[in-house]
Amino acid sequence: MSLPPWVSEQLPEDRRVNTKLTQQHVIETMYQSDRPFFSVQQIQQRLNPDVSKVTVRNRLDDLDERGIIATETLADSLTLYYINHPESEWPLSPEGKQALNRESAETRNPLREFFRHPRVHLIFREELLRSIAWAGLGLFGWAILITSSGQLPATVWTVVGLPILTWVSLTVGMIGIRLITGNDLQVQSREGLHLISISGAVLAGFWAVFLILVLDWAPLLTSGLYLSATITYFVVYKRVIFPRFDAPIEN
Template sequence: MSAIPPWIDERIERNLDNALTQEHVVETMLESDRPFFSIRQLHARIKPDVSRATVRNRLRELQEIDVVATETYPDSITLYYINYPESEWPLSPEGERALHADTPLDRLSTRGFLTLSDTAGIRTLVLAGFQLSLVLFALGGVLTISGSDITGTQSDIVLWDTAFDLLLVSLALLVVERVVRSVRDKYGPLNLFPST
């Protein structure tokens, strides 16, 4: 069974005469990967010899002591979730921290990349590649129109040339981003383009 947080443990009743206890409902909700439940979903997880009305009664009791909260949607669907005081529904505090702290690239591991199992991280890398390719195309267009060329990186293997060019453009973009950030920090936002 999942450990019940202290703020819940001190609020719930331990009435062992009930066929279904508040503690069992809370434990079932905490153990699940789901952040919220309908009564039907929660009833299916608890046990078959308890009626839906009993599940509804325990949820109502938990709602009265502010352990469980609800959201009602059209078609009379009500979803129940643990009412964590530290975060917005229906995320646990750990889930909310993970959602705000991690980007797909933060979560992408070498194994996830090599096995192509972390699709969000790989899509982020592909999107970054597309954006850098557009920057290189634009830079190439400007150099072609101006009739100039950059001869800093040359190799017999075309992929090496492209890799070096991509590395130099990425480093240049990083330097420009840092300069713009320091200017913004020092002088405030730059309103170079009028907002519509």
């Protein structure tokens, strides 16, 4: 069960901080439970008994500051926590929450909610900026190939179409990888190694095409060398380079 947009939009971005308990863990547990009120001990038992009450209370305080949850203190100093639904000023029973969920699902546009998610906004913004480099690679790379090769005629489809195809393919591919895997693909991180490796494979492929079309190298031999080198690199990368890379942990 995924969190509703009014909750997920207020949560901090998941930067894969090395912590036992995040705000998202807490609110997901509360949202999926069929009860309106929770004590710290009840949430701790549902989450992970190894996590201390202090840690659970700290995450609850963070959620309270963001307005995602609210509190009710009883006479004996017992504090109860409940989800601060925007549709109701009172804690919702399981039946009330289900009724609101059904009502929201009927009027909600899944595609619109997807593109309005902060994480999706961030990915599209960063990858569209990064796509400037892919556009430059496509324009200058294909221009060199077309002007230097007799096998690749200068037409509208090659001069304009191939650079656009290169730009779109790389941009959509990077966005898709980040959406599916959740990786940031940032340099100076483990995910950044993926970006460097993919970029290297793309550049190597470009030069392989250049050698075949411009310098008339044997297509089968050149393609075979490129594929062999690429496969060898990714095997070494997966088994040697990536496991030894220690990504810094941000606090």
